[in-house]
Amino acid sequence: MTFRVRPPLDRPPLCLAVAATLVATALPVAVGMSTAQAAPTGWLPVNSCGETGLNPARPPAPDPVPGLPLPPLPDAIQIPLPYPEFVPVPEPGPAPDLTRVEQQLPDDPCANPCPDLTDRSEEPDEAGDTGSSGSHGSSGSSGSADLGLPRIEIVPQPETIPIPVPSDNPAPEPQPAPPFLLPPIEPAGTVAAPPTPDVRDVRLVSQLTGPGSENRTDKRWQVSGTDLGIIWESAPGEVAVAFGDTFGLDWRPPGANGEDWRSNVLGHSTDTDLSDGMTIDSMVQGSRCHAAEILDSRHVRNYETTTIPTSGFAIGDRQYMSYMSVRRWSVVPGMWYTNHGGIAYSDDNGQTWTKDQHAKWHNIFGLGRFQVAAMVPQGDHVYVFGTPNGRMGSVGLARVPTADVLNPSAYQYWVAGHWVPVVEHLATPVVDGTASELSVRYDAERDVWQMAYLDLGAGAIVLREATTPQGAWSERARLVETYDYPSSYGGFLHPWSTPDDLYFTLSHWDTYNVYLMHAEIG
Template structure:
């Protein structure tokens, strides 16, 4: 999950981006996804701007800070690694595997009351609201906002000693050499013929019925990588279960991340999730734990993944807190976790971390890609307004920070972490990088926050030269979109990517048709 407050930053860019958004090859028509069970999903194009629409609607939630002392045990307690195998899904795809857990019981009338309130004890999400009051101001039927005001707890974390947790020995220090790495000639830019929404992948009304099968009602991201031949792992960000309701991230049963697997090769009708890692019956597990304490560690969000042999790696960011500026956040560090059991349990490596000293480290939101003898680390600072830098490491040293080389002024150097040379100067958010080995082609998609678009660039080397960005999706069509993570089984002609939408807070599979005629300049 990449934002917590108000409209996405890309939506705000609409007022300043002008004709940049007017890409004729991309269009979206109003469309409410409906699955095979005739369950309606959410339309990600809802709320697209129309000329002359000045209606003032929605809620205005006014918060005031309320200091709150919060003791925090240090170090982090061990994560609960309880896992149970998933029972086979029902033969009837419209049957609920766990109706006792996911189906809503008929509401019982409560004499003398027109509503009810939940009093569950589960952890509330990062956008859970405090006490509020207010009422609609339009008694004559006019559409006006609902005002509310309430406290916004502002935790003051106080570390206290907890049980000691033994650490593994650190990896042996490395001294990689300085090596030349000039930029390469740019390939012909991709040409987009069309982009369309294929299917809603998560939440109520989705093709995977994740709310009924794994108690994934609201979630985002949908980062994919090939975990083994014929299988793709898909990881989602902050996830909410029964009781979640749009808009945005909110509610109970909050998990910072969940993982699924797919063997679906035909993406033309959507991406089928075969299974998810579970910690109890019909309940997707949080695989990377987080403290869920604002101003300490609010959440841990996946940013990319890849596999080397039987081991899977996942990059992630430890988010300290969300900013009051929409689309911005502050991290503690960017890190790497690994799994040796098919993605069931994960270990956060205590040494493979890029600490966010003074909030300036360029490798907080990362996309990691193996190619040749190396794994390449593309990174941006925390938030959505940073430039892209790149580093690399030998495949057998992924968890050893001292073995990384950073691209600085045309060289791979081991001392460039603090001042890497940007490989492109545009602001980029939610990087997704793919290497097409057959064509010797690198592809990078990201949210261009200034243009309000998810764009695609291509290069014949990781350090560039990268082509100009071409638009895959626009916030003019999907007002509160973000993400844009490329599916590893995309082809030269058919690019599939996942897109998140804030109000519906779920994930969609998108399809872009690319022009075949562009040639590629090889290194």
């Protein structure tokens, strides 16, 4: 078995998909080879411009073996070697960059709008590869490496110790505090659960982002690797699509990596025919052919590593987006720690956003129940389905009048059959087990609520339904098996799904991009 010391990692992995990867592969280590790289010839999709895309599904086995196949051995087992790194963090931080540039796309969808920025040749590095991790290269090693065993890599990894220091940056203007409200305690019982959804014929419709996608986001907006794809109706006939940690032209699979890092980006689509994919018409740009980071982040580990959208909705002309401020990623796969969950708003259809200074749920002692929120307006209220930080929390429920979304004191939490103010930490779980990457929609045509999330225990992205937000919720139906789509997560529901056709986005860690999926529902 070969040992090798690698250079320090620029930063820890940023994606929420590690736990799904490990569940799918049953390996306690990071696999240093992407599914796309290991795929057989002809298995990868090709878009209408002749560009090769990425496939999140398990590659077909060349020689099927009866019974459960064993996962392949990884190329390398990486052992992190932490060392302290003191990092000054100026406070106040810099003001968000609100520069916006109108996009100009050519009439020919296969023409690159900014060839000077995006048409770069693949230059091999000194080891003779293109920078993808997991390549054996020509290390000159022998012994057990010749037997096909993984090599051991000692990876020096800085453990950031942030030190706040004064800065010359102006402090942000204080926002007026909302009035303190104390809503009453109101009864809210459950009703019988509807039948388990009948899910049939789940299929991959198209690759939504990245190299080789029909949207060619790498060439149009320098979005080569990204995740999530949270969709809400931003205006009649239009949806907004929010993505998480995003990387540009230097991104290489597997996973989240690269210097051109934006914590989040936002696109818009008017595509109503989802049967052949979803066209992204535009993205919010900070410069020519470059999607802007719409919610600013300090990008300092153990302080504020990143800021990730968790849901979005519109009330009138104002857009709202819930987000989580991630303090750091845990060494335990699938876990992370937040500073707070919060709400931002936009009054210019998503071009610029303001983080509300008061609409925050701080993660005191790591016990915050609404750090990762899915917010859905319905009737006179906005309903909030929330989980703690990490992937191991249960789903709690809250509601707030639509006029008071930015006032935390106006929220009521569902506790044992009642709407109760203040007691966030006592919210009663509305479904059994734990949930991650939660997505909820209200189907007005059927008067039914739908909830999708990654269920690690089930090894699947699952779907439940209910006739009221508090339930009772149906038993779970399996939407996507992580065996069929290893290292997949997400499952964000498209608001224009119908009673028969459910569309949702799927994220995939290895290819680190977003895909549109379809399921027939009965």
